Amino acid sequence: METNEYLEVFIDESKEHIQSLNDHLLELEKNPSDLTMVNEIFRSAHTLKGMSATMGYQDLADLTHKMENVLDAVRNQQLVVTTAILDVVFEAVDQLEEMVMDIASGGEGRKDVVHLVEQLNAIERGEALPEENSNTAAPVSESDHQPQSTLVSTLDEFEMTVLRESNDQGYQNLELHITLREDCLLKAARVFMVFEILEQSGEVIKSAPTVQDLEEEKFEQSFTVLLVTKDKAEEIEKKVMKVSEIESVKVQNFSIEQRSSQSGNSEDTNKLSEEKGATAVAEAPVKQEKDTAKKAPVSNKTIRVNIDRLDALMNLFEELVIDRGRLEQIADSLKHTELQETVERMTRISGDLQNIILNMRMVPIDQVFNRFPRMVRQLAKDLGKQINLEIEGAETELDRTVIDEIGDPLVHLIRNALDHGVELPEVREQKGKPREGSLKLNAYHSGNHVFIEISDDGAGINREKVINKAVSNGVVTNDQAENLTEKQVYQLIMESGFSTADKISDVSGRGVGLDVVKNTIESLGGNITIDSTFEKGSIFSIQLPLTLSIISVMLVEIKEEKYAVPLSSIIETAVIKKSNIMSAHNKKVIDFRGKVVPLIDLQDVFEVPGEKHDDEYCSVIIIRKGDKMAGLIVDTFIGQQEVVLKSLGNYLTDVFAISGATILGDGQVALIIDSNSLIV
Amino acid sequence: MPQDNKQDIKAIIFQLNDEEFAISVQQVSGIERMQHITRVPQTASFVKGVINLRGVVTPIIDLRKRFGLDAADFTDSTRMIIVYMDEMEVGLIVDAAYDVIDIPEEAVEPAPEVVGAVDVDYIEGVAKLEDRLLILLNLNNVLTDEEVRALKTVEG
Incomplete structure (x- = not known):
């Protein structure tokens, strides 16, 4: 399979993970004792490591690996979080980001990180060594190839109680270590099939990695499941082996006593929880159902869509809006009732469509x-x-x-x-x-x-x-x-x-x-x-x-030319008697609702050719910028319309008082007035 | 001989005031008939306005004005040559556009030091082809001359 087609996904996801690293590290800095944060950070780092190794970015994988080691030490409480450590980790995340950016821009993602790696090593060695042997709980996902009971150390007391109770009631607790074939393509699907079989014969209490990680294929080749069942171990082994692409299944009896040999302090908590045991068993299946029900829809609700496609959709829709404008004009001039009704319907529907498309582009x-x-x-x-x-x-x-x-x-x-x-x-x-x-x-x-x-x-x-x-x-x-x-x-x-x-x-x-x-x-x-x-x-x-691509405008006419004024800057339109126009400092002003508002004759500003009208009345658009106002003199108001904002291109930049152009229903171009630059 | 052919310049020939000009086809994206042009106020005098070119707003330059020639009415043969350069698409109004020919490189001579009184930095060279004299245009200088640059700095 080509790695290229995954590159984009890799880059996107790497960015997300780096972001989450940053977020959680900041949380951790505020709250150094919060180990759930460390777990989150560790998870992101671990995924990042796996992804970059798969994609062949060795430097990226190496640095993440070192970082992961430090985080692991923190997680296992062999290290205390200090600002010094966090600074180095932050630095490492920065470097990771640079590498990912490099990959995104077509580079190899290589970078000299020897110094940083040394620092990370020093942190890990310097303070972590004395306690190295005290905890056997290696990161779950790295412990693949030992069929030992790696799960026990991660069991919480609730799960322990369930296991105990089931023993008493004649169920047996099995630990299954399942390895998928190396060339297995649909890992999540296989996992799902295995779980379905297991749930027919009993109850899955726990899995490592977690069910969610398994569903998202965040594991290598193998995983471990704790099952409470009445069936025989061999039967289950056979059933699971029927799922294709399974390399091996190792089933062994699981006894809670093993746990006590590994960690001493759990006994007390077990005793405490035994009292509530009976109710806990009854609740167990319900709780699990809830969990799976919660997870399933989340993974299906969103899809990743390339932004280019959304842009293409938007462009096509813009064409449609232009044609819609044209249709409206034709229908109006023909005065054909049925046609008008149809066009009206189409306008409504495309309005809804417009909302949806605009919403889709919202981030x-x-x-x-x-x-x-x-x-x-x-x-x-x-x-x-x-x-x-x-x-x-x-x-x-x-x-x-x-x-x-x-x-x-x-x-x-x-x-x-x-x-x-x-x-x-x-x-x-x-x-x-x-x-x-x-x-x-x-x-x-x-x-x-x-x-x-x-x-x-x-x-x-x-x-x-x-x-x-x-x-x-x-x-x-x-x-x-x-x-x-x-x-x-x-x-x-x-x-x-x-x-x-x-x-x-x-x-x-x-x-x-x-x-x-x-x-x-x-x-x-x-x-x-x-x-x-x-x-x-x-x-x-x-x-x-909210958006820049489709705006509501007021279309106006000055002589033969049509211009569009964005509705967002219009306060209102008015028709004013010539005799009401006053003069102040050689400037024309009007008294508009008690305020003195300067008038701007657009025909002068835009040097529109043609004789000036000498009517008794003139049409004025009152516009606003901040708390300043101005009145624009135009010849006629055409009406309000939704138009697609287009740029004038790279050649005509910085045209005075024009912010862009739009294409009208008749196919002609109308300029959009930048009212901000008219008010000084 | 393919090597020799490669050195030929495939060019579009257009007419302006009885003179013939050439632009490399690689810079031309299309030739359009005249259509409604929307004037853009307060731009250089030779910028005629903008048109709707299949949904893209495209600026149009009046080459006669640009070259300081007398204005002439548009006729049936008047065309807009749409050229593409440095991510810019611009239309040039010409009297007529009718020919695509190969100009051998050896036929091209550098622009003469003095051609009339006009400062002619937009002329790349002159090609003599049998009885025809073609003026090769340097599009870059046609589109961005001092005037435009000055305009931009004043407003920017």
Whole structure:
């Protein structure tokens, strides 16, 4: 079989495992005594090792193996988790990630990790040796080839009780060691068949590896099962051998006494549990049924689909939306009732389809958030600060196109918050704050938008400092600065060429930065606002559209040309008497619901050829950017429509006030107006 | 002799103001009849606008304007040559496009130092073929000239 076709799966899964390693290591760091975390970490590392060895990435497998050894020692309580150990393990995970990235970009995944391996070895040797012999419980999945009772050490008291009771009631406890043939292709299927046979003759109490791992083929060639049955050992052996692709079955009697010889302290717990034994037996089968019922559907509910296919589906659907628009037009002009009804139905159905497809492309923002805990940990270390990162709403879903773009701006904002926001522990103490600074990341849905907030309890923004800087950089004049509201002052720090940090640091503050963040977010059709209290902290909040590919627009006509204005930026449309247009500073303004709103004549801005209309009334679209408003003068409103956003291509970049184009029902191209750039 | 053939340049010939130009076929993805062009405001004067090319929004350049020739009305023979370069797809409006020919490499001469008064960095060379004179275009310079670059820096 070609390994190539598995490469993608391998890379995806490796990334997932590395992510889970990172997550769990961070948990472990907070809670060093939590051995379930160690188990999780160990499991991920072990799977990663197995996968990379299978794919022939030896360096990757070796490093994981060493890491696994250290983790095993921790798991068996031969090692105490310390920051020093975790640092090395983190470093190892970083290296693993680099290797996987290398493989993903077509490399061999090779890397010189001698130093790291030595460090891992040192940790393992230095502190683990004295206790080496005390525990025989090797990692379950590595103990394949010894048919000894490796299971006993992992039995919990409940299972022990069941075994005891069954002995008393004339059942016998068998331990089956089953080995599959090396060339077995459908390991999970064979396991399933074996289990089905076993469950006909008795009750499976325990298996190593666990049932779930077996189902997911996370084992080599053999596995061990504990069975309570009335049947004879030979009969069961024969039955199991009937399943094809089974190499061997070894059946032996299993007695609990063996356990006491291996670990002394279990006796007490056994005595305790014997009292509840009778009820426990009755419950046992029920519990198992529940377990299997829980597991089965999970594995079937999701499938992996290549993103390219989803994109292809989206593109096809976009074509359909264009044709739908065309059909609507034709039906309207023909005034054929049946045709109109059919088109209406089709519109509804394709609307539903659109929702489903858009939903399919939604990914939880966790994909972006999940790399932040590591980043924050590292940054905090580099900066000598103590940070507690809280993440909320990681399950909030966003279109993949947005997710791809939002990562970098967020990284920037977090770096900014850590570098300039949160103070050093000593400074914080002086200010009467806890030494540990807090950084919160919060994402949530609201209407057609997603909000992401980054808040810290650091120094906040110093208004005076910002104004001084802005004036000295020529961003605003002294007079302007006097009249700025708090929010306007904070917006200043996102102007280009602005950096308030007194000294330039490695982490952020090279003068480019926040303006790039602002531009990126605005190019995504979103906006960013800052709220801050001096000495209390700041909140950066980002508003983003749910999707970028299909948007609702208002189509308007200026002379012969059609333009589309995104509905998201429109407050309302109005028809205004010419005589109501006033003039202020040589600019046309109107009084709109008590506010003075400047008017922009799109025919002038876009240099549309043709004579100006001289009607008594003119049509105006009131648009909004943040808390600023403007009115766009157009000739006629055509109507509201859903359109597919297309780019103008790589040749025409940065066209003023145009964010893209769309194809209308009649096949013509209409330009989409970027209302953000019209409001200054 | 296959070796010799390899050095031939297969080129599309188009006409502009009685002159004949050539572009390598490898850079051409199609030739289209004229259709509705949507004007894009505030772009270089030779950017005619964008068209819907089978679902892809494609910019169109008026080559007459680009080469500083007099504007002419579109006729039945006016065509848009869709060229593909550096991940960009752009259409060029030409008076007529009619021929694909092989130009032997030895027929190509470097562009003369002075051709009229126009600065001609978009001319790669000149090929003499029997009684025809073909001007080989350097597409890269046709699409991105100083003017466009200047435009980009002003707005970027």
